[in-house]
Amino acid sequence: MSKRNLPARAAMLVLSAAVVAGPAVAADPPGKAMYMGSCSACHRPDGTGVKGAFPALAGDPFVVGPKSQVVGRVLNGRGGMPAFKADLTDAQVAAILTYVRSSWGNKAEPVNPADVAAARNGGAPAQTRSLQAH
Amino acid sequence: MENQVATGAGVLTRRRFFEQLAALGGMSLAVAGLEALGFGFGSARAAPPALSGGAKGKKVVILGAGLAGMTAAYELDKAGYQVQVVEARSFAGGRCQTARKGFKYTDLAGYDQVCEFDEGHYINHGPWRIPYHHLSTLHYTKLFGVPLESFVNDNDAAYVYFEKGSGPLAGKPIRKGEIAADARGYTAELLAKCASKGGLDAPLSAEDRALFLEYVIHEGRLNPKDLSYKGTDGRGFAVHPGAGLDPGPGKPSIPYAFKDVLDSRAWYVLSSVTEYEQQRTMLQPVGGMDQIAKGFERHVGRLIRYSTRVEKISQGPNGVSVAVRDGAGQPSVITADYCICTLPLSVLRSVQMDASSGFKDAMADVSYAPVNKIGLQMKRRFWEEDHAIYGGHVYTDMPGINSISLPSYGWQGQKGVVLGYYAFGSEAARISAMPPKERAAFALAAGQKIFPQYRESFENAFSFCWHLDQNNLGGWAEWSPEGRANAYPVLVKGDDRIYLAGEHMSYLGGWQAGAIESAWQQVERLHARVQQQA
Numbered sequence: 001m002s003k004r005n006l007p008a009r010a011a012m013l014v015l016s017a018a019v020v021a022g023p024a025v026a027a028d029p030p031g032k033a034m035y036m037g038s039c040s041a042c043h044r045p046d047g048t049g050v051k052g053a054f055p056a057l058a059g060d061p062f063v064v065g066p067k068s069q070v071v072g073r074v075l076n077g078r079g080g081m082p083a084f085k086a087d088l089t090d091a092q093v094a095a096i097l098t099y100v101r102s103s104w105g106n107k108a109e110p111v112n113p114a115d116v117a118a119a120r121n122g123g124a125p126a127q128t129r130s131l132q133a134h
Numbered sequence: 135m136e137n138q139v140a141t142g143a144g145v146l147t148r149r150r151f152f153e154q155l156a157a158l159g160g161m162s163l164a165v166a167g168l169e170a171l172g173f174g175f176g177s178a179r180a181a182p183p184a185l186s187g188g189a190k191g192k193k194v195v196i197l198g199a200g201l202a203g204m205t206a207a208y209e210l211d212k213a214g215y216q217v218q219v220v221e222a223r224s225f226a227g228g229r230c231q232t233a234r235k236g237f238k239y240t241d242l243a244g245y246d247q248v249c250e251f252d253e254g255h256y257i258n259h260g261p262w263r264i265p266y267h268h269l270s271t272l273h274y275t276k277l278f279g280v281p282l283e284s285f286v287n288d289n290d291a292a293y294v295y296f297e298k299g300s301g302p303l304a305g306k307p308i309r310k311g312e313i314a315a316d317a318r319g320y321t322a323e324l325l326a327k328c329a330s331k332g333g334l335d336a337p338l339s340a341e342d343r344a345l346f347l348e349y350v351i352h353e354g355r356l357n358p359k360d361l362s363y364k365g366t367d368g369r370g371f372a373v374h375p376g377a378g379l380d381p382g383p384g385k386p387s388i389p390y391a392f393k394d395v396l397d398s399r400a401w402y403v404l405s406s407v408t409e410y411e412q413q414r415t416m417l418q419p420v421g422g423m424d425q426i427a428k429g430f431e432r433h434v435g436r437l438i439r440y441s442t443r444v445e446k447i448s449q450g451p452n453g454v455s456v457a458v459r460d461g462a463g464q465p466s467v468i469t470a471d472y473c474i475c476t477l478p479l480s481v482l483r484s485v486q487m488d489a490s491s492g493f494k495d496a497m498a499d500v501s502y503a504p505v506n507k508i509g510l511q512m513k514r515r516f517w518e519e520d521h522a523i524y525g526g527h528v529y530t531d532m533p534g535i536n537s538i539s540l541p542s543y544g545w546q547g548q549k550g551v552v553l554g555y556y557a558f559g560s561e562a563a564r565i566s567a568m569p570p571k572e573r574a575a576f577a578l579a580a581g582q583k584i585f586p587q588y589r590e591s592f593e594n595a596f597s598f599c600w601h602l603d604q605n606n607l608g609g610w611a612e613w614s615p616e617g618r619a620n621a622y623p624v625l626v627k628g629d630d631r632i633y634l635a636g637e638h639m640s641y642l643g644g645w646q647a648g649a650i651e652s653a654w655q656q657v658e659r660l661h662a663r664v665q666q667q668a
Contacts, residue, residue, distance in 0.1 A: 041567035050242050052484040053607050080480055080502045080608050082559040131529055134644040
């Protein structure tokens with residue numbers, strides 16, 4: 001696949017996901033599928049986390065607190081949580097966090113891509129990955 | 135760099151030229167090679183500390199029977215201490231474990247797996263290779279008579295498969311040796327031509343320049359007459375040489391175009407020398423990495439309480455007491471004079487502990503890496519039979535895969551277990567959200583792009599996600615520079631009667647040598663303290 005084709009393909013994927021996800025599963029908010037993919041292994045599909053290991057997102061004051069802090073946590077990681085800044089776009093982080101902040105009883109204002117972009121500007125650049133570790 | 139280059143367009147051009155070469159690993163061939171001359175290899179410590187002078191009747195409780203815990207137990211027991219080891223799992227070894235037929239595993243997401251590999255086949259889903267200079271690990275393999283064999287950590291015949299480059303080589307499996315020959319050959323050609331015209335601003339005397347040219351010609355396998363790179367036999371043949379007149383001398387292979395090599399970004403796998411811990415010469419225990427754990431266990435197994443979880447660590451002026459709960463749910467308390475705690479900090483930070491707030495805060499400062507591996511049993515060793523790849527790694531930029539590794543055991547046997555992915559960080563988190571069957575399907579889809587025989591040869595899979603293991607919550611500790619500067623020294627010092635040991639308490643993070651050398655350091659400190667007492 002050529003480099004030139006990549007953004008076009010990515011855009012097509014996003015587009016088709018939106019087209020399919022929209023009418024077919026009308027009940028699912030846009031961030032849900034991405035949450036299931038990137039977050040649910042540890043925080044669990046219902047946001048309850050794993051006691052003593054991964055914090056619950058449902059009913060967590062940090063999650064529904066100031067946007068900049070929550071966005072920073074997703075971008076830069078902490079503790080057992082990896083940094084997602086190299087893997088998720090501003091729009092994806094915003095959609096996931098909007099979903100998390102409005103699900104399982106959480107009620108907090110949505111996160112916009114602009115919020116993520118603002119948090120990114122202050123952050124350290126992504127590290128280049130090694131081929132192997134250990 | 136750019137703003138320093140104001141002295142003329144010529145300098146700027148040369149500088150850019152060097153920057154481009156540096157990106158290719160070209161100049162680093164020379165520079166890093168020289169630096170390496172002064173570089174001392176081998177573990178900082180090759181043998182355990184001599185613990186002389188007696189144990190003075192002291193008792194030590196060790197938390198965790200991984201390599202750090204068992205190293206501490208072995209050395210302290212030998213020195214005369216009363217030792218008790220507490221281990222949450224039903225087996226010893228910690229991360230030093232191997233999945234083979236019948237190996238059962240349930241992760242935090244509730245996924246149950248039983249390994250179904252054939253007898254004799256295995257995957258080291260934890261540590262899997264030992265650099266030749268990890269003398270501490272090799273100390274114990276020798277001491278315990280653990281047989282070793284070569285682990286192929288670098289293989290010019292293995293493919294590089296990069297999808298995110300551009301040009302005709304992107305998204306195509308290319309032999310690593312071809313990329314290496316061409317990238318370095320063309321780079322050497324540029325350098326040689328530049329140097330021969332006096333075009334380098336490096337202060338080379340006429341004599342040095344002649345030697346430099348000689349070196350670059352040798353390095354890039356150039357034609358000495360016109361300093362051109364036209365390919366070389368080491369990158370392979372279009373028709374391999376053989377007997378008689380046909381094939382006779384064979385037909386040389388044609389190098390890729392320099393632009394195509396650059397565009398492919400496959401040169402990302404090349405560097406002058408390997409990283410310190412990714413040596414080309416590596417070793418593995420015959421039959422699985424857990425043979426090292428079993429070697430320790432033969433000597434200290436009698437000291438271990440298995441299937442016993444730590445609930446609380448208390449300490450006072452007269453000793454420590456550790457509240458534990460065994461597999462049957464029975465609570466008990468173990469008392470001792472000192473505690474060596476080898477639990478990963480990811481797990482330890484949710485255990486109740488009598489320690490200063492500064493110590494506890496320091497534990498929060500380290501992160502643990504999500505790490506995934508998957509073993510795929512193949513009914514035929516197609517990588518050997520059809521591709522002539524004997525061990526080593528296929529590097530790829532496919533997210534969630536990272537590398538596909540071919541086994542360094544069972545050469546030319548019928549079946550083999552391939553490492554289908556070895557991924558870290560957010561990519562690992564994503565794949566681990568899938569049930570085991572989907573993880574295998576994901577790995578197969580990726581491998582199929584490189585090996586046409588991949589899917590049809592597949593029999594069964596065993597996948598492991600270290601961040602979803604309740605006894606580890608991550609593959610290894612990852613220290614930020616701030617964490618190393620502030621939290622790490624606090625934790626290395628310990629908190630009164632509690633000493634911490636493990637890979638996380640070393641600069642050999644994630645390696646068995648780090649666990650062992652950290653244990654050596656902490657038992658030495660503990661012993662020195664005991665010796666100071668009347």
